[in-house]
Amino acid sequence: MKIKDGYIIRNIADNWIVVPLGEKVVEFNGLLSLNETAAFLWRQLENECDEDDLCSALMSEFEVDELTAKKDIDEFLQTLKDKKLI
Amino acid sequence: MRVNIFDIQMKLNADASKNLETFLPFLSSSGLPVDFELDIQNCNHIDAPKEKPVVVENIAWATVKENDAKRYYSFVADENPDRLDSLLEIDENWKKATLKISDTIFLDHQIVPLMDLLFRNLILYHDGxxxxxxxxxxxxxxxxxxxxxxxxxxxxxxxxxxxxxxxxxxxxxxxxxxxxxxxxxxxxxxxxxxxxxxxxxxxxxxxxxxxxxxxxxxxxxxxxxxxxxxxxxxxxxxxxxxxxxxxxxxxxxxxxxxxxxxxxxxxxxxxxxxxxxxxx
Structure with a gap:
């Protein structure tokens, strides 16, 4: 899975945000604000990867246990699916 | 005409018939280098660029690549692409632009929205x-x-x-x-x-x-x-x-x-x- 084209993520004044580009503006009104974990996962998802890849990357980056990592990933992926971003 | 707007030194070139009164209060005699040059041209026919534009809020933007250089084109999206009323053409580095306006259009009505559009983006290249x-x-x-x-x-x-x-x-x-x-x-x-x-x-x-x-x-x-x-x-x-x-x-x-x-x-x-x- 992979984030759809047409979005960029940046850290603006201590806040990770995702903004749409081009005609995505119509379907994605405003911006998406992300915490550190979600922003990390978003950046992983800018390249094709699966849940195992995300889990390994998250555990390595944030030193969290596998159960916590999987829970965070499931929640974030569901958010992205709800917003049709992957 | 040389003007200073947002501390951007600009040179505006227009046909004698064009009304640039809006800019008169911003006349500049600065000796600083020109940051941006705008030609305003009257045209009897304006075609839209062939490239498919991105349309956001009824403004069409087309990016055209020629050799190694890019140019940006912008126009009102719901106009007839075979006969536009106006077209902005901007170079890749936002140093020079041309605003083409149809002979049939009264300049003052056209210049405001397109100038808005131009300045919204020009200022990005001047930290604003x-x-x-x-x-x-x-x-x-x-x-x-x-x-x-x-x-x-x-x-x-x-x-x-x-x-x-x-x-x-x-x-x-x-x-x-x-x-x-x-x-x-x-x-x-x-x-x-x-x-x-x-x-x-x-x-x-x-x-x-x-x-x-x-x-x-x-x-x-x-x-x-x-x-x-x-x-x-x-x-x-x-x-x-x-x-x-x-x-x-x-x-x-x-x-x-x-x-x-x-x-x-x-x-x-x-x-x-x-x-x-x-x-x-």
Whole structure:
């Protein structure tokens, strides 16, 4: 899975945000604000990867246990699916 | 004609018939190098570029690559592409642009929206951004009021004029620029109320996000809160990633160098006094 084209993520004044580009503006009104974990996962998802890849990357980056990592990933992926971003 | 707008040195070239009165208050005799040159041309036929444009809010943007250089084209999206009323053509580095206007169009009607469009993007390359706002100058300080539509921006600016003798710099749109760790506020030439360029610029003291309320209350915003509230009030270049990255970089530099407040208020003098106390 992979984030759809047409979005960029940046850290603006201590806040990770995702903004749409081009005609995505119509379907994605405003911006998406992300915490550190979600922003990390978003950046992983800018390249094709699966849940195992995300889990390994998250555990390595944030030193969290596998159960916590999987829970965070499931929640974030569901958010992205709800917003049709992957 | 040489003008200075937002501290951008510009050369405007137009046919003799063209009306550039809007820019007369901004005439400049500066010896600084020209940052941007705009040709305004009358044309009897204007074609849209062949490339498929990105359309955002009824403005079409096409990026054309020729050899190693890019050019940007912009026009009103619902016009007949075989016979446009107007077309903006801009070079890759935002140093030179041509505004083509159909002979059949009265210039003053066409120039304002296209100039808005041009300046919204040109300023990105000069460390700034345009914001839907009313702006005032008070004791040499710039204050920008922004809000949702009908959120009381103009009302607040006029209250400051009435009770604090502030100057209304612009009632619809302001430019904000970050330069050398300072943040500056400018009026825009075609919407300014006080269009004297000397009065049109001030060091920005604060950005105040207004909310209508039954009780006056103000608080300083923490950094993570600012972007969510301020972003919707900014003119952003959704048509292109490179431009958006510049806009976000400028936003970051502005937000981290000037205080932002949220003020819930009634349209009354007490709200003005409350804010003034926070700003002294």
């Amino acid at each position: 951004i345009l914001v839907k706002s009313s702006s005032i100058k008070w004791k040499e300080h710039g204050i920008v009021f922004t809000a949702c539509p009908d959120g009381g921006k103009s009302t607040q600016a006029n209250l400051w004029k009435k009770h604090k003798n502030a100057l209304i710099v612009n009632d619809e749109m302001s430019a904000i620029k970050h330069q050398n760790d300072n943040v500056w506020m400018y009026g825009t030439p075609w919407r300014s109320i006080e269009s004297n360029p000397e009065e049109n610029k001030a060091r920005l003291k604060a950005v105040v996000i207004l909310e209508k309320a039954e009780k006056n209350h103000i608080r300083k915003l923490e950094r993570p809160e600012i972007i969510k509230r301020f972003y919707p009030r900014c003119f952003l270049p959704y048509f292109d990633q490179l431009h958006m990255e510049k806009a976000l970089e400028n936003l970051h530099n502005i937000i981290t160098n000037v205080p932002f407040y949220v003020m819930q208020c009634k349209p009354e003098k007490e709200a003005v006094d409350m804010l003034a106390q926070w700003l002294v």
